[in-house]
Amino acid sequence: MEMLTEDVFWLLMAAVGAVAVAFLIHFIAFRRSVVHPPSLVDESSVSSSDFSEMTIKSKNLQRAQTVKAKSKAPDKHPLQAAHLKGHTGVVLSLDFSVDGKYLASCATDRTVRVWNIKDFLEKDHKYIRVNVEFDCAKSVSISPDSKAVVGSTEDGNNVRVFKLTRKKDGTGACSDVVDFPKEHNAAIISAAIASTGRFILTCYSDTTFIIWDLKGEVLAKEDTKQMQNHFACISPCGRFVACTGFTPDVKLWEVVFAKSGEFSGVTRAMDLKGHKAAVYCCAFSKDSTRAATVSKDGSWKFWNQDVQYKLQQDPHLLMTGKYKHSGPAQIGLSPDGLVAAIAAESSISLYETANGSLATTLDNVHTSPICRLVWDPLGRYFASCGGNDKHIRVWHNAPGYRAQMADCKNKIFNAKSDVLKERLRQQIKEAEQSLEAIGAQSNGI
Numbered sequence: 001m002e003m004l005t006e007d008v009f010w011l012l013m014a015a016v017g018a019v020a021v022a023f024l025i026h027f028i029a030f031r032r033s034v035v036h037p038p039s040l041v042d043e044s045s046v047s048s049s050d051f052s053e054m055t056i057k058s059k060n061l062q063r064a065q066t067v068k069a070k071s072k073a074p075d076k077h078p079l080q081a082a083h084l085k086g087h088t089g090v091v092l093s094l095d096f097s098v099d100g101k102y103l104a105s106c107a108t109d110r111t112v113r114v115w116n117i118k119d120f121l122e123k124d125h126k127y128i129r130v131n132v133e134f135d136c137a138k139s140v141s142i143s144p145d146s147k148a149v150v151g152s153t154e155d156g157n158n159v160r161v162f163k164l165t166r167k168k169d170g171t172g173a174c175s176d177v178v179d180f181p182k183e184h185n186a187a188i189i190s191a192a193i194a195s196t197g198r199f200i201l202t203c204y205s206d207t208t209f210i211i212w213d214l215k216g217e218v219l220a221k222e223d224t225k226q227m228q229n230h231f232a233c234i235s236p237c238g239r240f241v242a243c244t245g246f247t248p249d250v251k252l253w254e255v256v257f258a259k260s261g262e263f264s265g266v267t268r269a270m271d272l273k274g275h276k277a278a279v280y281c282c283a284f285s286k287d288s289t290r291a292a293t294v295s296k297d298g299s300w301k302f303w304n305q306d307v308q309y310k311l312q313q314d315p316h317l318l319m320t321g322k323y324k325h326s327g328p329a330q331i332g333l334s335p336d337g338l339v340a341a342i343a344a345e346s347s348i349s350l351y352e353t354a355n356g357s358l359a360t361t362l363d364n365v366h367t368s369p370i371c372r373l374v375w376d377p378l379g380r381y382f383a384s385c386g387g388n389d390k391h392i393r394v395w396h397n398a399p400g401y402r403a404q405m406a407d408c409k410n411k412i413f414n415a416k417s418d419v420l421k422e423r424l425r426q427q428i429k430e431a432e433q434s435l436e437a438i439g440a441q442s443n444g445i
Helices: 002-035 048-070 398-414 418-442
Strands: 080-084 091-096 102-107 111-116 127-131 137-142 148-153 159-166 172-179 188-193 200-204 208-212 218-223 229-234 240-245 250-257 263-272 279-284 290-295 299-304 316-322 329-333 339-344 347-352 358-362 370-375 381-386 392-396
Touching: 091 370, 091 381, 102 137, 102 392, 111 137, 111 148, 127 159, 127 172, 137 188, 148 188, 188 229, 200 229, 208 229, 208 240, 218 263, 229 279, 240 263, 240 279, 290 329, 299 339, 329 370, 339 370, 339 398, 347 370, 347 398, 358 398, 398 418
Parallel strands: 091 137, 279 329
Antiparallel strands: 080 392, 091 102, 102 111, 111 127, 137 148, 148 159, 159 172, 188 200, 200 208, 208 218, 229 240, 240 250, 250 263, 279 290, 290 299, 299 316, 329 339, 339 347, 347 358, 370 381, 381 392
């Protein structure tokens, strides 16, 4: 009985071993057939080392195709006027000059570049390159005479002024650099120079903003009392500073100068009230009578701030619209105030401020969330840069031309002067011609 039991035990062990060997042989054959299908590879003519090399090449090819697919740039949109390439790092900020001749940009490649707008519709785009020594500029603003660029630095966390020289052929260089002293420890989130050339603004990530003269002396230091600042800008008229933050109100201050040109002080002017959550960004029309704001509550608002605020008059809310809310957003207002552009994620939506209707959407035009959106003061273009994108994209203001035509037609209906009617008809004709030119460029004509 004991011998019989022992024989059965060994027979069972042999059977289990045979099954295991058969499974192992089948598994190896299956793996080889998956990596190298018999119909594609002749095993009799390929060694084992060749198989290993082919497997590595196949994996590398798949990895390269995956990376290429993720980093593929968006296709050209019909409204794209220019695709500015030159920066080798991520573009962080943009600014158009007051005269509409230049566009300044800065990037993580430690350069500031000043582009010539007249080349936007050409294949080659000229620019002046300025190296940011031992640092990186994270915001830029062009001086009113376009002879200097004001930037805020990443590591130094201060203001740096780059003075420019230009030649007749459009080329140029940086002739001098001036560093302002570091005045505040919180990070600078906005820096700009007034169109009057009288002062420079720096806004910080806490609740502080500082007004400087052009030599680097502090004129005023203010507390916004908004728990946290999100954005700040100077009105095109050079009088007002607007600051958005954690609170639902946008606060405006007037920077006052005496007739002699001496600085008098900073006074509270007015508030843009009505949002229900924090405001991300704000923008002005060219004449500073209109403003646009965009909020975390998923709404954007259009304001008439041409009021007698010294007599306690509040700005008038003209329009409230909704946008696809998906995180922090940028807003830009066309110079004539007829179109508001809102950048959320990697797309841009354009709305008519007259009725809040959506004019068009530029879907996924950057490879990452858009971090800056600015308008050409002449109303021809607006430009954008993405949070992880090395390129700048410049767009035709086609919705603005259509809105201008509609606005002029409404004004003709109410106009009493023949001279005014004729001027409005001429504006309509010019807008139509601009739209035809945009269409011709889009069609490759």
